[in-house]
Amino acid sequence: MRVALIAHNGRKDAMVRLAGEFSAFLSTCTLMATGTTGGRLIAEVGLAVECLLSGPLGGDLQIGARLAEGEVDLVIFLRDPMTPQPHEPDINALVRACDVHDVPCATNLASARLLLHTLAEAAAV
Numbered sequence: 001m002r003v004a005l006i007a008h009n010g011r012k013d014a015m016v017r018l019a020g021e022f023s024a025f026l027s028t029c030t031l032m033a034t035g036t037t038g039g040r041l042i043a044e045v046g047l048a049v050e051c052l053l054s055g056p057l058g059g060d061l062q063i064g065a066r067l068a069e070g071e072v073d074l075v076i077f078l079r080d081p082m083t084p085q086p087h088e089p090d091i092n093a094l095v096r097a098c099d100v101h102d103v104p105c106a107t108n109l110a111s112a113r114l115l116l117h118t119l120a121e122a123a124a125v
């Protein structure tokens with residue numbers, strides 16, 4: 001399974017904890033992430049992650065383009081609902097691409113846990 005992991009700064013600690021919790025399953029997946037999120041997942045969780053550009057520099061758009069071409073199966077995007085982002089149009093484009101292409105997209109921890117738990121159980125990891 002090809003999984004994109006993205007977290008805004010205020011949600012990065014939560015992403016690191018989530019990835020640690022599901023590291024057994026995630027380590028069986030092909031992982032990609034926006035730059036800073038990916039760097040933390042590599043350094044703090046030990047996952048193999050392809051790091052794309054940082055979100056504000058186009059990372060969300062890169063993931064959106066891959067998704068539109070059928071190269072992403074799941075998006076975990078922990079958005080910070082309390083902080084305005086300079087690249088809001090890019091964020092909306094990625095979430096819209098998930099809806100257009102019917103790719104599961106979790107934008108909060110509860111949804112992410114539900115998806116990852118279900119997928120991990122199905123994979124028996």
Ligand SMILES: O=C(CO)COP(=O)(O)O
Nearest residue numbers: 034035036037054055056
């Ligand atoms: O801004 C982001 C997503 O919109 C995340 O980018 P970084 O992982 O590079 O911080």
